[in-house]
Structure formats: structure tokens, C-alpha cells
Amino acid sequence: MSNNLDITAIRNDFPILEEIVNGKQLVYFDNAATTQKPKVVLDAISGYYEHYNANIHRGIHQLAEKATAAFEDSRKRLQQFLNAPSFEEIIFTYGTTDGINLVAQTYGRKFLKEGDEVIISAMEHHSNIVPWQMLCEEKGCILKVIPINDDGELLMDEYEALLTERTKFVSVVHVSNSLGTINPVKEIIRKAHEVGAKVLLDGAQASSHLSIDVQDLDCDFYSLSLHKIYGPTGMGILFGKKELLNAMPPYRGGGEMIKEVTFEKTTYNELPYKFEAGTPNIADVIAAKYALDYVDTLGKPNIAAYENSLLEYATQAVMEIEGLKIIGKAKEKVSVLSFVIDGIHHQDTGVLLDQQGIAVRTGHHCTQPLMRRFNITGTTRASFAVYNTTAEIDRLIQGLHKVKKMLG
Structure with missing residues (x-):
């Protein structure tokens, strides 16, 4: 070979x-469940804890500044990996599931109302079914499902028939974890946008196999996990278009996602920090850059x-x-x-x-x-x-x- x-x-x-x-x-x-990690990623994790372990963003001492710089370098690297227009559109999460839930519980809760329709597909991972079921039950929305053929391909004519003026959100898997199917996501996004719907792509499986360009795809959100791309577990990203992220309320409250707190009122931080409450998974975020660099080398x-x-x-x-x-x-x-x-x-x-x-x-x-x-x-x-x-x-x-x- x-x-x-x-x-x-x-x-x-x-x-x-x-x-x-x-x-x-x-x-x-078992690589679709998680990939193994190269030595450079393992060394990056231990190197952080051995040489510059410190909390980020808030410290002025040398270790904190070094950790902060490495952390934010990873964000810029992930921006490059997805060809996102801005680093502010890269939100650190603990994985694909977390990113999907973030969108459902912030964008979905704020902008979807009773009678609105959400479309998913028959090949979704539970992580891209359950959050939308929960939201639809809470808001009185209608969940629709794109069927598939016997080969495990989406029936695109059926998808077009499901789209109406009431369709407000489409959330589909880019690549099926069970079948390996690569879905025609660019066409899915274009048709959804024609009726004014926003689109999220579950990129958990696609990210390790396919080159991803969120600007070319024109998706509104893209969620992925780094442990599928030779990186560490417990670390993922959500890409979102800046205007949408700015319009969405914070997902969790706490440190880092705020500008000013009084007992009367809190003002929230700018992107991307508005969605990153608390001390993050610093070591694994830093190591993610090394995983992507390794993939790029090959x-x-x-x-x-x-x-x-x-x-x-x-x-x-x-x-x-x-x-x-x-x-x-x-x-x-x-x-x-x-x-x-x-x-x-x-x-x-x-x-x-x-x-x-x-x-x-x-x-x-x-x-x-x-x-x-x-x-x-x-x-x-x-x-x-x-x-x-x-x-x-x-x-x-x-x-x-x-x-x-x-x-x-």
C-alpha cells in the first residue's frame, strides 16, 4: 500500500x-470513540504541570503570563484549524456534547418559541438528539427528523420537504460515528439558510478526517472534541458566528465570564470569555495545539x-x-x-x-x-x-x- x-x-x-x-x-x-495520543501531546500536558502550572488571565507573575500566552495560542491555532474569521468565535468547551448543549440552552432558549421547528437527522448521536428534545419539550417546538436510505445516506428530497417557514434551526452530524457517512452539509446549510434557519454541525467525527472551513461551509455553529484528533479528553471547541454569539446569553455564571459584579447587577465579559466561566482545562487546551500541529506535519x-x-x-x-x-x-x-x-x-x-x-x-x-x-x-x-x-x-x-x- x-x-x-x-x-x-x-x-x-x-x-x-x-x-x-x-x-x-x-x-x-476504536478510533471513532477516541484516538490515541502522540508523545508530543503527552509531553505538552506534563510540561505544563512541571514547568509553568498557573491559573490564566488573572495573574501578573511570570508563570501566569506564560500559561495565559500558551492557552490563547491554542485558541488562535484552533481558529486557524477551522478557518474561523476571528479568535473571538472560538469558545472552549469540554467537548462536542457541551458545545451542542450550549447552543440549545442559549440560542435555542432565547430565540425559539412555541410552534417553531427544529430539524435533525436519523443518524444523530444522542448528544445531538437529547438537547433538542429537551428544548422542544420546554419551548413547545416541533422536532423533525431527516430519514435515510438503506446505505445510510440522507434522503435530501425528504429534507427539502421538511423545510418550512417555521424551520428555525437545523442540527446535523457532519460525519456519522456509527456508519462513517459523510453528509452533504454544505447543501444542507444552503437550503436551511434559504428559509432563514440557523445550522449547527456536529463535527466530532469529521474533525479528524476532513479539512474543515467554517467560512466555506457557512455554518452558524460547529462543535467538536479534541480527543478525536489525537488530542486530550475533556476539551473541545464551539465555533459560532460572532453576531450570534454576541446575541446569546451566557451559559454558566462565575469567574472569568464577567466584567463587573455587584450585588445589584452583573455585566458580562466580551467574547469569547462570556461563555468560559471558571478555571478552564488549561493543560489540555495547551496540548490541543500540539495535536493539531502534529496532524499538520503529517x-x-x-x-x-x-x-x-x-x-x-x-x-x-x-x-x-x-x-x-x-x-x-x-x-x-x-x-x-x-x-x-x-x-x-x-x-x-x-x-x-x-x-x-x-x-x-x-x-x-x-x-x-x-x-x-x-x-x-x-x-x-x-x-x-x-x-x-x-x-x-x-x-x-x-x-x-x-x-x-x-x-x-
Whole structure:
């Protein structure tokens, strides 16, 4: 398999890949849940705590100034990563879920009213279903769902039919975590804007595989998690258009998000700090920059091409296993391979693969409505990252044959 990447050198950047699991060298195929972290990210986290641990923005001593500068450098780096017009449009969150909830509970609460309609899709993660259900129940709004075809692609004609003058918000996943489907989000956004609706994209899965340009997409909000992009857990960002963020009320109250507090009245800080109450996750925000720099060193197009070649190799290989059915056959997809095997429960498959040192994800992947659409309870999901190899896929195939022999 030819590519522009030195996969052996890349694998050496990830210490966890040397782990032994059940007597076998780890094969990590659970990248859609979280990616592993390169040494530069691990060093950035420990380096902060060892050398300049201090609270940010409020101190005038040297450590505080160094920590503040590193923290805000990460914000500018993330602005660049999304091609956002301004650093003020980058809000630090603790992940994609937090960003979606922030929008639902601030923009949604202020601007949506009874009878307004919110559109999501049939392939949403629970994190992009439940916040809108909660809001619709509270405000008396109507939640509509874009259906999908048997290949796991959105039915765009049906989406257009759902759009009305009452549609005020559309919130859809950029890339499905369960199927790998890449949705036509630019078209979704354009059509939503034609009826005056705002659009949020759940970028949790897309951010590690696709180049993202929020200005080109023209989305109103974009939420993602850094732990899916070789960065630390507990850290994410929400991009929002400046005029919308300025119009939204604060999400949490406390330190940092204020200008002045008296017992009579509080005035709020400017963007982005209005939405960042309390001491943030400083070390992980700083480390996020190193994760993005690492990805840039390899090159997003190179990563995507290599991951796609892994997906093609694995897809061809699993199709030769009798009784195995792939769930999610979209023409446009990232390196996620979900499947079921006739007569074998996905959880049993996962347990037996784990015994062979192979980490996959099993279950409904926080997409229970999607599983019901396919009349299944869950899948086995193998998801590939830049440090995976065809030799590891061969081990997966051998493992699946063993599963079939034992349980089939």
C-alpha cells in the first residue's frame, strides 16, 4: 500500500501501541470513540504541570503570563484549524456534547418559541438528539427528523420537504460515528439558510478526517472534541458566528465570564470569555495545539488518503466472511466499518476479539434510533486512524474467522 507517510515512524510516536493486551500486542481499532495520543501531546500536558502550572488571565507573575500566552495560542491555532474569521468565535468547551448543549440552552432558549421547528437527522448521536428534545419539550417546538436510505445516506428530497417557514434551526452530524457517512452539509446549510434557519454541525467525527472551513461551509455553529484528533479528553471547541454569539446569553455564571459584579447587577465579559466561566482545562487546551500541529506535519490529505486505503482493504476483506453484513455503505464515508454477523451477538464478537488483543467498539454507539432504523440492536465497529496498518486488519480478519468458528 503506497502512501506519503512513514507509518512505522508514526507508530513510534504513540507509546500506547506497544501495550500488550491478553498476551498479544494491542491492535487499536476504536478510533471513532477516541484516538490515541502522540508523545508530543503527552509531553505538552506534563510540561505544563512541571514547568509553568498557573491559573490564566488573572495573574501578573511570570508563570501566569506564560500559561495565559500558551492557552490563547491554542485558541488562535484552533481558529486557524477551522478557518474561523476571528479568535473571538472560538469558545472552549469540554467537548462536542457541551458545545451542542450550549447552543440549545442559549440560542435555542432565547430565540425559539412555541410552534417553531427544529430539524435533525436519523443518524444523530444522542448528544445531538437529547438537547433538542429537551428544548422542544420546554419551548413547545416541533422536532423533525431527516430519514435515510438503506446505505445510510440522507434522503435530501425528504429534507427539502421538511423545510418550512417555521424551520428555525437545523442540527446535523457532519460525519456519522456509527456508519462513517459523510453528509452533504454544505447543501444542507444552503437550503436551511434559504428559509432563514440557523445550522449547527456536529463535527466530532469529521474533525479528524476532513479539512474543515467554517467560512466555506457557512455554518452558524460547529462543535467538536479534541480527543478525536489525537488530542486530550475533556476539551473541545464551539465555533459560532460572532453576531450570534454576541446575541446569546451566557451559559454558566462565575469567574472569568464577567466584567463587573455587584450585588445589584452583573455585566458580562466580551467574547469569547462570556461563555468560559471558571478555571478552564488549561493543560489540555495547551496540548490541543500540539495535536493539531502534529496532524499538520503529517498533512490532512495524506492522512485521509491513507485511512481511505485502510477502509477499502478492510471492506474487501470482511466481505469474504460468510454471514457478515456491513451497516453503512454510503458512497462518501470515512474510515469507519460497522458490521453484524448472522447469529452472533456483537458483544460476543467484541469480547472474543479483545481476548486476541484487538480493541473494537460494540453496541449502539449512542445512536439507538439509527440502530432501530436498520432493525438491529447494535454493531461491531472497527474504526481506523493514521497509525493503523493492513497487518493489523489481517489480524482482525483472522480474529473474526475465529469468532465464526467458535460461535457461528
